[in-house]
Structure formats: structure tokens, C-alpha cells
Amino acid sequence: MFDVGFSELLLFGIIALIVLGPEKLPHAVRKAGRAYAKFRRHVATIQREIENELDLAETRQQMQAEIAKIRQAEADMKREMDELKSSFQQLQQQSMNNTKPMLHQWFILGDYDKKRRLPNAPFLPNYQADRLLNSHLDPEINTASKP
Secondary structure, rough: OOOHHHHHHHHHHHHHHHHHHHHHHHHHHHHHHHHHHHHHHHHHHHHHHHHHHHHHHHHHHHHHHHHHHHHHHHHHHHHHHHHHHHHHHHHHHOOOOOOOOOOOOOOOHHHHHHOOOOOOOOOOOOOOOHHHHHHHOOHHHHOOOOO
């Protein structure tokens, strides 16, 4: 902090010894040490308060960023809900226009579902299904397994 070397401190000590004398010098040094310690404590307290304020400001900025993200997510969800409602209304209108009931048309997808649908399974050219899975459909397996 201050650029004070050993020679300056020695000169200051000699001057203090001459001015104060040997009886008052220990008391003055003790008092100066206490004042210096008190000064350092105050400086450390101020530094801690500044650091706490900076941390508080940083936390406040992070909270504002998170609130902005939450608001953006809320807007996205509202938009997706509106899309879902519109696709549902379109599907209802289509079902009203059709004369036949929608008994086996559960597989018809709206725009919302088409966007989020899983991709098709990969094509495996040499794949053979397990015959036991479909044993109830194949009479050969049923007769062959019976003794």
C-alpha cells in the first residue's frame, strides 16, 4: 500500500524515541498498533460489504436471465397449445364433414403430432420375425407343437 522501507521505519522510530522519550514510547506504539488493527478491520469490513453487493448484483442478473427464460418457455408453450387447439379444431371439422364415423381413424395425425412424431423404424433386409410370436395365427406351428 505505502512504499515504506526499513530505513524509513528506523528513521521514524528514532524520531519518535527523541520526541516521546523512553517512558511514553511503548504506550504510544501500543496505541498506534491498536489504531492500525482497527483501521485494517474497517477496511476488511468494507471489502466484504462490496463483495457481498457485487455477489448480490450478479445473483440479481442471473435471476433476471432465468425469469426471461421462463417467460420465453411460457410463450412457447402457449404457442404450442394454440397450434394443438387449432389442429384439434381442424380434425373436428374434418370429422363433421365426413359422413362416415371415425371408428378406425385413430391413426390420422394432426400437424402438431406430425412435427413431433418418432422416425420410422430402420429397414432391415434380412430380418425374420419370431414365428412363436405369431403362433396363434399360423396353424402349422400349432399342429407341430402338439404331440
